[in-house]
Amino acid sequence: MLHSQLVIFKVVAETKNISTAAKRLHMSQPAISLQIQSLENEVGVKLFERSNKGVRLTKAGEIFYQKVQDIIDKIHEAYELARDAGGESKGKLYIGATLTIGEYVLPKLLAYFYKLYPEIEMRVKIANTDTIYHELVEKTIDIGLIEGTIDDEELKVEKFWEDELVVVVPYHHIWGSKERLPVAELLKERIILREEGSGTRKVLEIALKELGLDLNDLNVTMEFSSTQAIKEVVAAGLGVTIISELTVRRDCDLKMFKKLSILEAPIRRPLSFVLTKSTAHEKQKQLFINLLRNNELVAKLISQDICDYVQPV
Missing domain, CATH: 3.40.190.290 (D-Maltodextrin-Binding Protein; domain 2)
Incomplete structure (x- = not known):
């Protein structure tokens, strides 16, 4: 529950608007407000100042915000360590993609990538841009492939x-x-x-x-x-x-x-890939990013049928 509240806090702080945060997180505005109120009660101070123009961080909220991103990263690092300790040490890569990319581009990229790195287990979620953004903020995916761009200073966006x-x-x-x-x-x-x-x-x-x-x-x-x-x-x-x-x-x-x-x-x-600052699955992410940055190869893969894509050299 606390993890979810921190994610909600982060998005509200960055959008400065409850309505915008609700859309990005696919939640109702009352639910967002309730979670923020619950978090403020837990912390013991007001984190936001409300007005007709939106919300802004209080002095206490600004200090709290500076630590929240590190906390979210540590939580996901703990998830990874626990999975490794449980025997799931095989390389994993979690990818989210918008519908057009997920249906017409990603399958060809994954088929080629799997030929090179069959030991890496890949999990994919296909959804619209808003949902992929939500998954990136919560760090449930490592790389997002989107149409257009995402306006968030905490995320790195690069056209491929x-x-x-x-x-x-x-x-x-x-x-x-x-x-x-x-x-x-x-x-x-x-x-x-x-x-x-x-x-x-x-x-x-x-x-x-x-x-x-x-x-x-x-x-x-x-x-x-x-x-x-x-x-x-x-x-x-x-x-x-x-x-x-x-x-x-x-x-x-x-x-x-x-x-x-x-x-x-x-x-x-642009079709872009989006990364969080999380270090989870760093090696696997970099390998896939190297593929995305190979423009000539990406062009060949996209232009060919999935059954006869370019073979790895």
Whole structure:
């Protein structure tokens, strides 16, 4: 319980807002407030000053915050030592990935990595960006692979690939003869999107604003947490979508869909890996990071089918 309260305290302190912290941690605002109150009662002093603009650390809270990160790291170090003492000394690597990366990129990377290091046991969690952020904060994963970026000074974010969001339509759609589409044309069609909290949606929303179009201006008729579900609905002729080019490469080759770039400016986004300051599984993390930083190899792996990926040298 104390560990969870410390994690909640850390996120509230960094976001300076109960509502934002609740969204990141997938908790209700009352639950966040209750945990903070319980922690303050335990410590015996007020840790936050509340106002209509949000919350800020008291002097005592600032001192407490300086130690909390070390405490969280020590707790997870204790977890690792206990697992080792229990006979689980085999190398482990816990990876979290957002849906697009988890479905279309990570399997190829893992297949190659396993060929090189079969002794390392890999565990993977696939979820949206908000959930991966939560897992990183709680240090239940070693590396997060996300679409876009995460704004947290306690996390290190580094790009390993660049993706493009493209307009995807059925192959025989009226736009099928185009290679690029003016952004204003999107107002004329029913739009199928990823759910709120996904990296794809966040990047799209920011890009549209830069092009002078608000996401609320679109005729969004359906939202899904599954890219495959979106593709099925588009294939059925129920609308068009804007999703990762990685997810439709093969479908376009098979002439199921046609992909179009935005005419005014292609919507590009980084695919990044995110690390905490925890030293858990440091050797295994570094080996996987070395793979991610090998841009030429990553490009080859992404472009090939999982069954015939590049063999380790």
